[in-house]
Amino acid sequence: MAVTPDDQVLEIGCGRGSAVSLVAEHLTNGRIVAIDRAATMVRLATQRNLSHIDAGRAEIRRAGFESADLPTDHFTKIFAVNVSLFWLGDAAQQIARIRSLLAPGGRLYVFGERPTEAHATANLAATEVLLETHGFATTTSSATRGQGQVLTCVIGTPIR
Ligand SMILES: C[S@@+](CC[C@H](N)C(=O)[O-])C[C@H]1O[C@@H](n2cnc3c(N)ncnc32)[C@H](O)[C@@H]1O
Numbered sequence: 001m002a003v004t005p006d007d008q009v010l011e012i013g014c015g016r017g018s019a020v021s022l023v024a025e026h027l028t029n030g031r032i033v034a035i036d037r038a039a040t041m042v043r044l045a046t047q048r049n050l051s052h053i054d055a056g057r058a059e060i061r062r063a064g065f066e067s068a069d070l071p072t073d074h075f076t077k078i079f080a081v082n083v084s085l086f087w088l089g090d091a092a093q094q095i096a097r098i099r100s101l102l103a104p105g106g107r108l109y110v111f112g113e114r115p116t117e118a119h120a121t122a123n124l125a126a127t128e129v130l131l132e133t134h135g136f137a138t139t140t141s142s143a144t145r146g147q148g149q150v151l152t153c154v155i156g157t158p159i160r
Pocket of ligand 1: 012013014015016035036037038041063064065066080081082083084085
């Protein structure tokens with residue numbers, strides 16, 4: 001994601017908060033807001049990131065993405081890792097909301113871990129089609145990790 005010190009970052013579905021730590025390390029004036037609808041995950045993510053929260057670089061909140069109180073036209077980077085954001089609910093609504101929260105020039109990063117290359121390819125293709133249908137330009141990347149696990153990422157930039 002090439003996080004820069006001034007980035008305003010939103011993570012959807014932060015789980016235990018390991019990505020929050022990785023992002024917050026790069027921030028100075030910027031800030032990461034991370035949400036998760038599960039109270040246990042918010043507690044664990046908060047414990048893990050106390051120093052970043054105390055320094056004002058991170059905020060972790062219990063909220064569902066659909067109803068979270070978030071500023072519009074604000075985030076330079078929005079990301080999610082292994083969250084079924086588009087596949088369980090109303091994808092059009094979710095994507096419209098992401099678009100409204102992105103600052104001009106902002107980007108969406110959809111990460112996923114898949115057990116095989118075939119699963120990864122299918123996941124990348126489905127996410128690309130979905131985002132392009134809703135007015136995003138996309139690029140994709142993937143990297144094989146241990147035991148054949150593949151980490152995929154679709155980057156989406158609003159074009160209309
Ligand atoms: C599979 S876990 C992944 C957690 C973390 N991103 C990771 O990669 O370790 C998915 C997380 O997303 C949260 N989640 C799923 N849908 C959400 C939504 N619509 N709003 C907020 N959190 C959500 C779940 O509570 C869960 O903690």
